Amino acid sequence: MSKKIITLIVGIVIVVCCVGCSNNNSNKTNTTENQNNNETQEENINNNDKKIAVIYFSATGTTKKVAEYIQNTTNSDLIEIIPKEKYTDSDLNYENNNSRANKEQNDSKARPEIKNTINTDNYDIIYLGYPIWWGDVPKIILTFLDNHNLNGKTVIPFCTSGSSPISNSLNTLKNYNSDINWLDGKRFSSNTTQDEISSWIKN
Numbered sequence: 001m002s003k004k005i006i007t008l009i010v011g012i013v014i015v016v017c018c019v020g021c022s023n024n025n026s027n028k029t030n031t032t033e034n035q036n037n038n039e040t041q042e043e044n045i046n047n048n049d050k051k052i053a054v055i056y057f058s059a060t061g062t063t064k065k066v067a068e069y070i071q072n073t074t075n076s077d078l079i080e081i082i083p084k085e086k087y088t089d090s091d092l093n094y095e096n097n098n099s100r101a102n103k104e105q106n107d108s109k110a111r112p113e114i115k116n117t118i119n120t121d122n123y124d125i126i127y128l129g130y131p132i133w134w135g136d137v138p139k140i141i142l143t144f145l146d147n148h149n150l151n152g153k154t155v156i157p158f159c160t161s162g163s164s165p166i167s168n169s170l171n172t173l174k175n176y177n178s179d180i181n182w183l184d185g186k187r188f189s190s191n192t193t194q195d196e197i198s199s200w201i202k203n
Contacts, residue, residue, distance in 0.1 A: 051122055052076035056129030057140055059087040062190045063160045067129045069197035070158070074127070081144055084113035094134075105134040112140040118148065125154045130169070132161035132187070137169035142176060150180045157185030160192075 054071045058064035058080070071078040091100035104110040120126065130141050137159075157173060159166045166187040174182050186200055 050124040052125045052127070053079055053120065053123040054127040054129065055079045055081060055118065055120070055144070056127075057081040057083075057131075057138060057144075058129070059083075059092060059131060059138075063129050063131050066158060066160055066188045066192055066197065067127070069192070069194045070127050070129075070201065072194065073198045073201050076127070077123075079118055080116070081118065081140060082115040083140055084115040101133060101138075104139045105136065107139075110139045111143040111146060112138075114140065114143055114147065118144070120148045120150060120153075123153065125156070126150065127156045127158060128173075129158045129160075132159050132164040132166070132169060135164050135168050137172050141173075145173075145177055150177070152179065152181065154181045154183060156183045159185065159187050160190065161187055162189070 052074050054067050054074070054076050056063050056067035056079075058067070064080070067078060067080075070076070087101065090096070093099040094102070096102065104112060128141070128144075130138055155173075157166065157170060159169055164187075166185050170182070170185060173180075188196070
């Protein structure tokens with residue numbers, strides 16, 4: 001009887017040990033899987049962590065206000081395109097055919113100089129803002145595109161105007177450099193609010 005009891009006890013001990021090892025291996029496997037899942041989630045978060053800039057040209061301050069609203073919503077960098085020669089009220093006189101802006105907009109080769117240095121290398125997404133001049137994009141924006149390689153970057157245009165739509169300027173930009181990932185932009189008026197900007201960006 002004693003041998004049978006000893007054999008039975010040994011068998012029970014072996015079974016208990018096997019079950020314990022199995023549970024430990026299972027726990028280790030679950031722990032490893034959880035760690036791998038966490039690492040994958042962190043990688044996805046890092047991959048979605050895009051660097052954003054709001055780059056804009058504003059002659060009268062209207063586009064600047066919208067750019068600031070976008071910057072507030074996206075928590076991005078705000079960069080102004082500053083013309084080497086500042087635009088005066090007389091330069092922007094629509095009724096004067098000899099005004100500076102009239103001449104530039106009517107000259108396909110016009111490229112007004114930019115005063116400040118702008119570095120776009122580290123940005124993945126750029127909101128590009130400008131007023132609508134004579135139904136189109138101001139020529140200084142083309143100067144900006146000439147001087148900066150935005151190929152492969154995502155650029156979201158936005159504009160300000162009293163009534164002109166953004167469509168003509170979008171066509172100009174897309175035709176000017178089709179290697180940029182242009183997204184559909186939006187026109188804003190001078191009385192646009194922060195809430196309207198936030199709603200546009202979130203949607």
